[in-house]
Amino acid sequence: QQQVKQSxxxxxxxxxxxxxxxxxxxxxxxxxxxxxxxxxxxxxALLIAIRPDVSEKKEGRFTxxxxxxxxxxSLHIMDSQPGDSATYFCAASSGNQFYFGTGTSLTVxx
Amino acid sequence: GAxxxxxxSNKVTEKGKYVELRCxxxxxxxxxxxxxxxxxxxxxxxIYFQGTGAADDSGLPNDRFFAVRPxxxxxxxxxxxxxxxxxxxxxCASSLLGGAGEQFFGPGTRLTVL
Numbered sequence: 001q002q003q004v005k006q007s008x009x010x011x012x013x014x015x016x017x018x019x020x021x022x023x024x025x026x027x028x029x030x031x032x033x034x035x036x037x038x039x040x041x042x043x044x045a046l047l048i049a050i051r052p053d054v055s056e057k058k059e060g061r062f063t064x065x066x067x068x069x070x071x072x073x074s075l076h077i078m079d080s081q082p083g084d085s086a087t088y089f090c091a092a093s094s095g096n097q098f099y100f101g102t103g104t105s106l107t108v109x110x
Numbered sequence: 111g112a113x114x115x116x117x118x119s120n121k122v123t124e125k126g127k128y129v130e131l132r133c134x135x136x137x138x139x140x141x142x143x144x145x146x147x148x149x150x151x152x153x154x155x156x157i158y159f160q161g162t163g164a165a166d167d168s169g170l171p172n173d174r175f176f177a178v179r180p181x182x183x184x185x186x187x188x189x190x191x192x193x194x195x196x197x198x199x200x201x202c203a204s205s206l207l208g209g210a211g212e213q214f215f216g217p218g219t220r221l222t223v224l
Binding site: 004006031032034036041042043044045046049051089091093095096097098099100101102103 | 114141152153155158160165168208210213214216217218
């Protein structure tokens, strides 16, 4: 069973738009929530991560919003650029076990 | 400095054969992870090493899969009697200490079982 549910499966936005990718989890033992970016033929690369004691974290154009009571978290990409076109994965972990979402394929149209 | 490297980048084998996939982690990283990524899916945890020992192998799908890290650096994922369902990209990641530390992924080995 999928430990982390991610949506949407794919997303197309215009340059400058703000794509939002959502994830939900059930296991309250999860205590670390990273987001990864993956380009074709490459391994995932860490973008930004959050712990459940904060509700928002921002790094550059990337923001994570975290809702502990709803067990949901989301990634917002401000002022999206064509170079942001990639697949994005959310993940959740407890200890050394990491569970990934199914991914969102983002296309940013110039 | 070098990142995580994996060899081979592609491996095509026949059903029933044995394969070995190699991972060279970032120097000094004590934690090493293996994941399997099927088409259109996220990475699926297989096994985690802390140093030389497999601290958590609960993700290995069955006893055809085995991994070693004899000197606490390079790791080899071994798959016996391969099946077509084993076809996937096998990713390796390393982390300085493990836990919630950043994992650095290699480019993966694409395994195709005919």
